[in-house]
Amino acid sequence: MDFLIEFQWKLFIAAEVLSIISLLLFGYFRYFLGQQRISFLFILGFIGFLILEVLLGLYIYERTGEFSTILLVITIFVIYACTFGIADFIRLDRWMRRKIGQFRGVELLSEKDYDIIERNKNPKYIAKKYRISAFIHLIIFVIVQAIFWHLGTSSTNEMIEYITDFSWIETESAANSPYANETMYAIGMIWGIVFIVDFLYSISYTIFPSKKA
Numbered sequence: 368m369d370f371l372i373e374f375q376w377k378l379f380i381a382a383e384v385l386s387i388i389s390l391l392l393f394g395y396f397r398y399f400l401g402q403q404r405i406s407f408l409f410i411l412g413f414i415g416f417l418i419l420e421v422l423l424g425l426y427i428y429e430r431t432g433e434f435s436t437i438l439l440v441i442t443i444f445v446i447y448a449c450t451f452g453i454a455d456f457i458r459l460d461r462w463m464r465r466k467i468g469q470f471r472g473v474e475l476l477s478e479k480d481y482d483i484i485e486r487n488k489n490p491k492y493i494a495k496k497y498r499i500s501a502f503i504h505l506i507i508f509v510i511v512q513a514i515f516w517h518l519g520t521s522s523t524n525e526m527i528e529y530i531t532d533f534s535w536i537e538t539e540s541a542a543n544s545p546y547a548n549e550t551m552y553a554i555g556m557i558w559g560i561v562f563i564v565d566f567l568y569s570i571s572y573t574i575f576p577s578k579k580a
Contacts, residue, residue: 375427375437382416382423383444389413397460398467398475417448434518434551446511450503490577501569508562515555519547 371378389412397406424441428434461480468475486492519541520526529535529545538544541552 371423371426372430375423378423379420379437379441382420386413386416389416394463398463399471417445421445434548434554436550439550439554442511446507450507451500454500490572494572494576497569497572501566504562504565504569508558511558512555515547515551516545519545519551 389409393406393409393413396402396409420441424438424445428438461476461483464475464480516526516529520529526545535544536556541547541549544552544555546552546555
């Protein structure tokens with residue numbers, strides 16, 4: 368099974384390409400042909416390729432024992448697909464049905480869809496939605512960072528020392544950090560910056576709500 372390690376990037380890229388093709392076929396059968404059941408099969412195909420990527424990542428980690436760049440990429444893709452990707456896909460699906468329906472001169476949106484569109488214009492709902500996404504991001508961030516720190520430290524006391532003293536950040540080196548290697552260190556630092564910006568941006572909708580009704 369070493370060919371999985373040798374061709375890991377090619378296999379991952381192939382899975383991503385097939386995933387995109389599955390989504391395109393989903394859209395074609397759903398929006399243009401109106402074949403709901405057949406389009407659902409392509410969504411199952413997309414999920415299947417996502418699972419294959421997870422299995423590939425687990426196999427690579429089991430064989431190498433290292434959190435390499437490809438594992439970072441797979442982790443980012445999977446986490447996005449399982450969290451924010453779902454909401455983005457639902458919004459895209461609604462937008463596509465609206466635009467293609469207008470193009471074809473048919474109604475592809477339901478009354479519920481129009482209610483959701485109007486609800487998304489409500490400042491209070493928008494603030495609530497961003498609060499929820501911010502705390503979901505917080506939970507995922509804490510869990511993944513805890514796993515990284517667990518792999519890079521020898522005890523809970525050591526982890527606590529790093530939590531109470533962040534001077535290790537200034538060293539810009541994994542050797543003096545709670546991360547096991549440079550890859551995890553890079554992930555932790557970049558994701559930390561992204562998390563802070565995203566969290567502040569999301570909470571701003573609550574602190575400074577839009578006045579538009």
